[in-house]
Amino acid sequence: MTTPNINAALKETTTKSGIERDERLELSEQLGLILATSYALYSETQGVHWNVVGPMFYSVHKLTEEQYVDLADSIDELAERIRALGFKAPAGLRTMSELSYIDSNIDYTNAVEMIQVLVNDNETLSRKIRDVVKLAEAHDDVKTADLLTERIGQHEENAWMLRSLIAE
Numbered sequence: 001m002t003t004p005n006i007n008a009a010l011k012e013t014t015t016k017s018g019i020e021r022d023e024r025l026e027l028s029e030q031l032g033l034i035l036a037t038s039y040a041l042y043s044e045t046q047g048v049h050w051n052v053v054g055p056m057f058y059s060v061h062k063l064t065e066e067q068y069v070d071l072a073d074s075i076d077e078l079a080e081r082i083r084a085l086g087f088k089a090p091a092g093l094r095t096m097s098e099l100s101y102i103d104s105n106i107d108y109t110n111a112v113e114m115i116q117v118l119v120n121d122n123e124t125l126s127r128k129i130r131d132v133v134k135l136a137e138a139h140d141d142v143k144t145a146d147l148l149t150e151r152i153g154q155h156e157e158n159a160w161m162l163r164s165l166i167a168e
C-alpha cells in the first residue's frame with residue numbers, strides 16, 4: 001500500500017493543455033503580479049468606501065462598494081487561473097503588498113485626492129494587464145487572454161466612473 005503524499009498540493013501540476021511548462025510558469029508569475037495589484041486595489045477601494053465624507057459621500061460609498069465586490073470576484077478568478085496553469089497562487093497580505101505594482105499609500109482624508117488615487121491605480125492596473133494579454137496571446141493561452149481582456153474593460157470603466165465624480 002502506498003502512503004498518501006501529504007505534500008502533493010505544494011508541487012507544481014503537470015498539465016497537458018498544450019502550453020509548455022516554462023510558458024505556463026511565466027504566465028503564472030505575471031498573473032501573480034496582476035493578482036497582487038488587484039488585491040492592493042481592492043483594499044484601497046474599500047478604504048475609500050469606509051472613509052469618504054462630504055457632499056459626494058453617497059455616490060462614492062456606493063460606487064466603491066460595487067468596485068470592490070467586483071475586484072473580490074476577479075481576485076479569486078485570477079488565483080484559480082494560476083492554479084489551472086499548474087502553479088501556486090500568491091497569498092497573504094505581505095506577499096500581496098510585495099508583489100503589487102501599486103503602493104496603496106493613501107491618506108484617507110480628502111475625498112477628491114483619494115478618488116484620484118483610485119483613478120490612477122485602476123489605470124496602472126489596466127496598463128499592466130494589457131502587457132500580460134500580449135504575453136498570453138504569444139503563448140496561445142486564450143483563456144488567460146480572455147479573462148484579462150475582460151478585466152481591462154472593467155478597470156477602464158472604473159477609472160471613467162471615478163473620474164466623472166471629480167470632474168469640474
Ligand SMILES: [Fe+2]
Nearest residue numbers: 049050061065
Ligand atoms: Fe459597506
